[in-house]
Amino acid sequence: xxxxxxxxxxxxxxxxxxxxxxxxxxxxxxxxxxxxxxxxxxxxxxxxxxxxxxxxxxxxxxxxxxxxxxxxxxxxxxxxxxxxxxxxxxxxxxxxxxxxxxxxxxxxxxxxxxxxxxxxxxxxxxxxxxxxxxxxxxxxxxxxxxxxxxxxxxxxxxxxxxxxxxxxxxxxxxxxxxxxxxxxxxxxxxxxxxxxxxxxxxxxxxxxxxxxxxxxxxxxxxxxxxxxxxxxxxxxxxxxxxxxxxxxxxxxxxxxxxxxxxxxxxxxxxxxxxxxxxxxxxxxxxxxx
Numbered sequence: 001x002x003x004x005x006x007x008x009x010x011x012x013x014x015x016x017x018x019x020x021x022x023x024x025x026x027x028x029x030x031x032x033x034x035x036x037x038x039x040x041x042x043x044x045x046x047x048x049x050x051x052x053x054x055x056x057x058x059x060x061x062x063x064x065x066x067x068x069x070x071x072x073x074x075x076x077x078x079x080x081x082x083x084x085x086x087x088x089x090x091x092x093x094x095x096x097x098x099x100x101x102x103x104x105x106x107x108x109x110x111x112x113x114x115x116x117x118x119x120x121x122x123x124x125x126x127x128x129x130x131x132x133x134x135x136x137x138x139x140x141x142x143x144x145x146x147x148x149x150x151x152x153x154x155x156x157x158x159x160x161x162x163x164x165x166x167x168x169x170x171x172x173x174x175x176x177x178x179x180x181x182x183x184x185x186x187x188x189x190x191x192x193x194x195x196x197x198x199x200x201x202x203x204x205x206x207x208x209x210x211x212x213x214x215x216x217x218x219x220x221x222x223x224x225x226x227x228x229x230x231x232x233x234x235x236x237x238x239x240x241x242x243x244x245x246x247x248x249x250x251x252x253x254x255x256x257x258x259x260x261x262x263x264x265x266x267x268x269x270x271x272x273x274x275x276x277x278x279x280x281x282x283x284x285x286x287x288x289x
Contacts, residue, residue, distance in 0.1 A: 002107065007148040010112035013044055013083035014151050016236075017187050017209040023236045024226060027087070029055045029244055030072065031079035032284040038080045039283035045080050046113070047073070049087040051244035061121045066092045070105055077110035079286070085113030085151065090120070090127075096138045103139050103150075113151035114139075115189060118176065119161045126157060129176050133183035140184030153211055153236070154185035159193055170198055177206040187211050187236055194223045199232050209235030215242045 016023040026042055028034040029051030037045055050060040052072050058064050069092070077084050086106055093099035106114065116135065118127045126132075136154055143150035158172040177188040188206050191213035193199055203210050212234045214223035229237055254266045271277040282288040 002146045002148045003110075006110055006112060009083040010149050010151060013085065013112045014149055014186060016043055016083075017151070018235070022226065022230045022234055025085075025236065025238045027051060027239050027241070027243060028076070031075045033243070034076045034080050034084070035286050036280065036284045038082050039286075039288050042082070044083045044085065045076060046085040046115075046238060047076065047087050048241045048244060049089050050241035052087075054241075054244050054248065061089065066102055066105065070109055073106060073109040073111055083112045084110070085115070085153065086111045088114040088116050090118075091116050091135060091139075096131075096134050099135055100138050100142050103142060107143075107146065107150060112148075113153060115153045115155055117155040117157055117189075118180075119157035126161065126176075129179055132176075133179055136180055136183040136185050149186075151187070152185045153187045153189050154180040154183075155189035155191065155211075156180065158190070160191060166198070170201060173202065174205045177202070177208065177210075181206070181208040189213070189236075189238070191215075191238075191240070196224060196228070196232060199224070199229070199234065203233040211236040211238060213238050213240050215240045 023044065024042065025044060025046040026037045026040070027046050027048035028037050029048055033051075034045045052069065053060045053064055056064060056068065073084070073086050088103070088106060091099035092102035103114065116139070118129070118132045119125075120127060136152060139150065139152060154177075156173050156176045158176060159169045164172075173190050177190065180188060185208065187209045189211035190202055192215065193202070193212060199210075199212060210233070212229055214229070214237055216222055224232070226237060250266070250270060254264075257263055257266050279288060
C-alpha cells in the first residue's frame with residue numbers, strides 16, 4: 001500500500017525535473033548524512049550506492065544484499081521529510097520478474113524515485129537495450145498498479161563503460177536514452193560527461209529531462225558549475241559518490257598526518273570555525289532548529 005504522503009512526494013519529486021530551476025542532488029548514504037543534506041536546504045535526498053556500500057565496509061555493484069539496502073532506505077525515509085530517491089543500481093535481480101519484485105520492496109520503504117542502470121557491474125558490456133526497456137516498462141506498470149508515479153531515472157553507461165569513439169558513445173547514449181524514455185523512464189542519466197558541447201547535444205537530442213553527474217576528482221579538471229549546467233538545459237544534477245569519497249579521503253589524510261607527524265592540522269582546519277563544525281553535527285542529528 002502506497003500512502004497519500006508518498007504519492008504526493010512522488011508528484012513533487014517528478015515536478016522538480018520540469019521546473020525552471022535545475023534539481024540539484026547532494027547524494028547521501030545514511031540517515032545522518034541525509035538529515036544534513038535536508039537541513040542544508042536541498043529539495044530532495046538521493047542516495048549513492050557506492051556511499052552506502054562504503055559505509056558498510058563493502059564494495060559497490062550490488063555486493064550488499066537487498067535486505068540491507070532496504071533497511072538503509074527505510075532509515076533514510078524515516079529521517080527526512082523531503083522526497084527520497086534511491087540508487088537501485090541494476091535492479092537487484094537477474095530478470096524482469098526478479099527486478100519488479102525488488103522494486104516493489106524498495107517502494108514499500110517509502111521512497112519515490114529510483115536510479116536503474118544498463119551496465120553489467122560497470123563492465124564494457126551493456127544490457128541489451130530491448131531487455132532494459134522491458135525492465136523499465138515493467139517497473140512503470142508496477143508503479144501504475146500501485147496508484148502512484150515512481151520517478152524512474154534511467155542511467156545509460158555508454159560513456160562510462162562502452163568501447164569506441166566519443167561520437168559513437170554519444171550516438172549510443174542518445175539512442176538508448178530515447179528508447180528508455182519511450183519505455184517509461186522520467187529522466188535519462190548520462191555519466192560521466194563534462195564537455196559542454198556533448199551535454200548540449202544530449203539535452204537537445206534526448207526527449208527527456210537529462211541528469212548529469214558532477215563528481216570532482218573523477219576526471220581531469222572540474223565539471224561545469226551549477227549555473228553552467230543550468231544554462232545548458234540540464235534538468236538534474238547529481239554529485240554521486242564524491243561526498244563519501246571526500247569524507248573517506250579526509251579521514252585518511254588526518255590519520256596519515258597523525259601517524260607520520262603527530263599533529264592535527266588537517267582536523268583543526270576542517271573543524272574551523274568550530275561553530276560551523278558544531279552546527280554540522282546538530283544538522284546530522286536533527287537538532288539544528
